[in-house]
Amino acid sequence: MKTTIKINIWVLIFLSSLIISCKKSFIELAPQDSPSSATFFKTEEQFRQALIAAYNALRGLMNVDFYTAEMRSDNTHYENYAVNRGDGYVHRENIADFLDHPTNSYIANLYYACYTGIARANVVIDHLEGATLDESAKRDIDGQAKFLRAFFYFKLVRYFGDVPLSLHEVTKADDAFLPRTPAAEVYQQIISDATAAIDQLEPPTTFPQNGLASKGAATMLLAEVYMTQHQYPEAETLLRNLTTMGYELLPDYASVFSTSNKNSKESIFEVQYQQGVTDGQQSNFIYRFLPRSTNTAIITGVQTNNVGDGGYNNPTQDMIAAYEPGDKRLDASIGIAEGVYDASMLFTFSANKSVVGYQAPTGKIGIPYIKKMLHPHSSANNTDDNWPIYRYADALLLLAEALNEQGNVQEALTYINQVRVPRTGLDALTATGPDALRELIAHERRVELAFENHRWHDLVRTGKAIEVMTTFGAKLKQQLNYLPTDAFHVVDYRMLYPIPQAERDLNPALTQNPGYTN
Incomplete structure (x- = not known):
């Protein structure tokens, strides 16, 4: 009943x-003296x-x-x-x-x-x-x-x-x-x-922000909804509004993901985590993204076993190859765990290497991992990394896409190059028409927003x-x-x-x- x-x-x-x-x-789960709705x-x-x-x-x-x-x-x-x-x-x-x-x-x-x-x-x-x-x-x-x-x-x-x-x-x-x-x-x-x-x-008034949703976060959400529905003029209006709310790109790409830059001027909305021993608010993404091992210390600085949850979300060779030569975002986004597998398919780490130009030495293999989520911490499975949902770079690239889909190629290029030129080490993009720029924008979104869902x-x-x-x-x-x-x-x-x-x-x-x- x-x-x-x-x-x-x-x-x-x-x-x-x-x-x-x-x-x-x-069943009535609360005692009668508990606070009710x-x-x-x-x-x-x-x-x-x-x-x-x-x-x-x-x-x-x-x-x-x-x-x-x-x-x-x-x-x-x-x-x-x-x-x-x-x-x-x-x-x-x-x-x-x-x-x-x-x-x-x-x-x-x-x-x-x-x-x-x-x-x-x-x-x-x-x-x-x-x-x-x-x-x-x-x-x-x-x-x-x-x-x-x-x-x-x-x-x-x-x-x-x-x-x-x-x-x-x-x-x-x-x-x-x-x-x-x-x-x-x-x-x-x-x-x-x-x-x-x-x-x-209200839009953010001070940085770092408090981690709560703001007018900027809601504007970005609705803009993405309109982009999903291919309502490009509506998305364009909202994304232009975002450019007036005080957001900025940080000059160094790797620093965007640093735990010392949480809720920064580049952040529009991110899920909040806080490292701690017992509060249950900490993150542990790096332990999931590394190869399964009985000792992760060479990478994480903390000796622990990640066999149960490790080994997922490994960057593919296709992803690594997508970065253009000289793109600084590659080394900031992906690292190489070097070592060997044992008979139980567990990995023994021997070194933490750069992905740039990596070639495994004889007798070793290199497993790519997401470096964006690797930052100093002292307790296993207890990290301080927030998860980025919306970044200002994302907004600028969506604005470029919205403009391009309406045939405004030259202005679209100005926004994609705002993201690309200052901090990647790459030259500005040029394109002769919407079809060519559409492919360039898709590529730029892939490498700029890699591993951010x-x-x-x-x-x-x-x-x-x-x-x-x-x-x-x-x-x-x-x-x-x-x-x-x-x-x-x-x-x-x-x-x-x-x-x-x-x-x-x-x-x-x-x-x-x-x-x-x-």
């Missing part, structure tokens, strides 16, 4: 993903605490987004680990190989992370309506919550197409089990929320995913003897991921994307 759900703020903060994922009934949402501080819970869902998303946005592309692949064929390994490999199924746990985790953030944002938005707060505080909190809701839905609609559109706090079981909403309507809601966020939020979305957005990934897959199969014969069958339906089967088992109203079976 279905019963009404009694929800309090602590359940929302820690268990809101379960509200989305579980059906039938709930009826008593908690009274002060500005309480609303901001609930808002931080919505931001926290971004970390859950970033823990899986590089599998679905980078490893799905030609930028990165995975390290072969044939000695363990458990689901945790196979499911991640399947995403890269275009062999994923509705039971893939990492695709499900992405889906749940987005709906966790949406559920928490909905609670804040709903309770603000009747709150007696200072009006400027209400506008700011509501704007941030709507930015987050729009961001999470933008991820969902690009990855899954039609998705359930939940816009209010879940207070009874039936509210949590909605059918899929057409993608066009989801986009309408994203545009509405992002537009409201632009209106209600843009490549797969760019390929899909520009209609190049099937062509590029089919060619890449054929090349990779010649290089790697462990790839399944049916890998890289890149077809239309795989431009979307499958709706997680666990959700469909709970919610019969959910249909599956075409082409997928269990």
